[in-house]
Structure formats: C-alpha cells, structure tokens
Amino acid sequence: MATAPARSSQKIVPRATSRGQRAAGWAVYAALTTVSATLRYRWTDRSGHFVGGKPGPTIYCIWHNRLALCMKAYFGYVSKQGDSKGLAALVSASRDGGFLAGLLECFGVQPVRGSSSRRGAQSLLELTSWAERGYDIAITPDGPRGPRYQVQSGIISLAQVTGRPIVPVSYNLGSKITLKSWDRFQIPLPLSRCEMIFEQPIRVPRDADEPTRESLRRQLEERLKSMGGD
Numbered sequence: 001m002a003t004a005p006a007r008s009s010q011k012i013v014p015r016a017t018s019r020g021q022r023a024a025g026w027a028v029y030a031a032l033t034t035v036s037a038t039l040r041y042r043w044t045d046r047s048g049h050f051v052g053g054k055p056g057p058t059i060y061c062i063w064h065n066r067l068a069l070c071m072k073a074y075f076g077y078v079s080k081q082g083d084s085k086g087l088a089a090l091v092s093a094s095r096d097g098g099f100l101a102g103l104l105e106c107f108g109v110q111p112v113r114g115s116s117s118r119r120g121a122q123s124l125l126e127l128t129s130w131a132e133r134g135y136d137i138a139i140t141p142d143g144p145r146g147p148r149y150q151v152q153s154g155i156i157s158l159a160q161v162t163g164r165p166i167v168p169v170s171y172n173l174g175s176k177i178t179l180k181s182w183d184r185f186q187i188p189l190p191l192s193r194c195e196m197i198f199e200q201p202i203r204v205p206r207d208a209d210e211p212t213r214e215s216l217r218r219q220l221e222e223r224l225k226s227m228g229g230d
Contacts, residue, residue, distance in 0.1 A: 001064070001067060001070075001089050001090050001091050001092075001138060001139060001140040002143070008086055010120050013042055016167045019074070019099060020026075021099040021101075021102045022099045022102040023054075023104075024054050024099055024102070025099060025100075025103035025105070025106055026102075026106055028103055029106035029107065030032070031070075032071070033066060034228065035189075035190050036069060036072045036188070037074075037084075038130075038190040038191050038193055039069075039188060039190075039191070039193070039194045040078070040191070040192070040193050040194065041072075041194050041195075041196060042194070042195045043196050044195055044196065044197045044198070045077075045197075045198045046158055046197070046198065046200060047167055047172075047198040047199055047200050047201060048148050048200060049165070049167055049198065049200075049201050050081040050082065054081065054082055054083035055081075055082050055165075056082075056083060056084070057082075057084045057085075057122075057131055057135055057164055058078075058082065058084070058136050058137075058164055058165055058166075058167055059131075059136075059138075059139060059155065059158060059159055059162070059164045059167070060073075060074065060078065060136060060137070060138050060139070060166075060167050060169050061138075061139045061141045061151075061155060061166055061167070061168055061169065061220070061224070062138070062140060062168075062169045062170060063139065063140065063141075063148075063149060063170065063183070063224060064140040064142050064143035064144070064146070064148070064183040064185070064187050064216075065148065065176035065181075065184050065185045066170060066171055066186060067140065067185070068185075068186060068187055068188060068193065069137065069171055069188060069196075070169070070198075071107045071109070071135065071185070071208075073169050073171065073196050074087060074136075074138065075107070075162045075221045076196075077196065077198075078136070078198075084134055084135055084136045084195075085111070085133060085134040085135055085136050086108070086110060086136070087109045087110065087135060087136045087137075087138055087192045088109070088110040088112050088127065088130035088131075088136070088137055088138070089104055089109050089110070089111055089114050089122060089138040089139070090110065090114060090127060090134045090135070090137070090138070090139050090140075091104065091112070091113060091126070091144075092113070092114075092143070092144040093109050093113045093123075096144075097113060097144065099119055100129075101113065102224065105175070107144070109134075109138075112126045112127055112130065112136065112138070115164055122190050124154070124157065124158060124161070127162075128156065128158070128160055128161055128162055131162040131164055132162075133159075134194075137158070137162075137164070138229055139141070139154075139155050139158070139160070141154075141155045141221075141224070142171030142183070142218070143183070145182065145183045145184060147182075148182060148183045148184065149224070149225055150216050150221065151218075151220050151221040151224065153217055155220070156204055156217050157213075158191055158205040158214050158217055159202070159203070159204040160205070160206060161215070161224040163206060165201035165202065165203050166201060166203075166204070166220060167196070167197075167198060167201045167218065168199040168200075168202075168223050168224045168227060169196075169197070169198055170196075170197050170199075170224060170228050171188075171194055171195060171197060171228070172195045172228040173186060173188050173192050173193070173194050174190065174192045174193035174194070174198070175188070175189040175191075175192040175193075176188050176189055177189065178230070180193065180216065184230060195228075197227045197228065199224075199226075199227055200214055200221050200223070202219060202223070204216055
C-alpha cells in the first residue's frame with residue numbers, strides 16, 4: 001500500500017494490473033493465507049474503538065514493512081467488530097503497485113491507485129468517495145518509498161476531509177525473516193507467535209490549522225513507533 005496522498009494537480013493514469021501480476025498475486029495470496037493459518041495470535045486492543053457498539057467507517061494505518069499480515073488484522077478482527085461495507089486500500093500507481101492491487105483483489109479489497117507523489121489529488125478524491133460509501137480505508141503512512149517509520153502528511157489530510165478517525169495497527173512476530181529493503185519488510189515464519197495490536201484513534205478536526213495538523217502527524221508517528229520495534 002501507499003501513503004495517503006497530499007493534494008496535487010498532477011494527472012497520472014496508473015499502470016494496469018497485468019495478467020502476470022494477477023497470477024503472482026494469487027500465488028502470494030495462497031502463501032500468505034497458508035502461513036497465516038499456522039501462526040499463534042494474541043489480540044491486544046488498546047484502542048477502545050470497538051467499545052459501546054460497532055464503529056462506522058474508519059481509517060486504519062500500518063507500517064509498510066508489516067503489510068504481510070495486514071489482511072489478517074482486518075478480516076481476523078476489525079471486520080468482525082466494526083460496521084462497514086468493505087475495505088478500500090491505497091496502493092502505488094507504479095508497476096509494482098499493479099501487483100499489490102492484484103493481491104488485494106484476491107482478498108476482496110478495493111484498491112485505490114495513487115500516493116503522495118503520483119495521482120495525489122485524484123486518489124484523495126477516490127478515497128474520500130469510498131469512505132462516503134461506508135468503506136473502511138487502509139493506508140501505509142510511510143509507503144511506498146519511505147522514509148521508514150515516518151508518517152507522511154496525506155493521511156492527516158484524508159482524516160480531516162472525511163472526518164474519520166485514524167486507528168493505528170501493528171504486530172510483533174516471534175520469528176520472521178527481515179528483508180534488506182528500504183522498509184526492512186517482515187515475512188512471518190510458520191508457527192510463529194504474533195501479537196496484533198490496535199491503539200487509540202487519532203481524530204483530525206475539520207478546522208485544524210497547519211500547526212495542529214503537524215502536531216497530530218507527529219502524534220500518530222510516535223504512537224505507531226511505540227507499538228513495537230523492528
């Protein structure tokens with residue numbers, strides 16, 4: 001997935017998902033669901049978001065290097081607690097994003113192509129439209145190119161425009177492979193322990209000025225960092 005877009009006048013048509021990318025998506029989908037089924041989960045919900053009834057559509061965010069189990073976090077817990085019509089996820093408009101879009105479709109998730117640097121204004125409008133239709137939104141606030149563990153401002157813009165709360169999500173693995181990529185991507189090993197964590201929401205007032213937006217951006221960044229190390 002990609003970071004939430006900032007407003008931009010740039011007009012870019014995202015690369016279509018190729019037949020080969022769709023086939024690769026199905027292969028990765030099969031591998032992820034198989035490994036995910038072997039993990040020993042512990043669910044830690046400190047958010048309070050699901051107390052007192054099912055919440056409406058929400059923006060969920062997770063670091064880019066923890067994408068491997070983001071669908072387990074959503075369908076294994078969030079979708080059972082919340083009240084939405086589905087999930088829309090922001091992915092890059094690049095060629096690599098085409099593969100991820102194909103993978104998301106295997107899970108029944110609506111991909112929205114764009115990022116802070118590509119199709120910014122269009123993808124912000126599309127995400128807002130999906131939120132208005134009653135969908136949850138999923139975003140990697142430091143993707144698709146980093147810097148790692150640095151929240152970009154687009155997610156704050158989206159929360160301000162839509163009025164939706166941002167719920168930070170993360171997980172910590174007992175056993176994993178860590179790739180030497182920019183994000184230090186984590187691949188869970190079978191039979192590993194996995195603690196899924198949900199933290200308190202952050203809300204962005206519709207009339208928030210720039211200093212308030214920056215303060216909330218830093219708050220979200222620190223909250224995500226506090227949920228687990230590398």
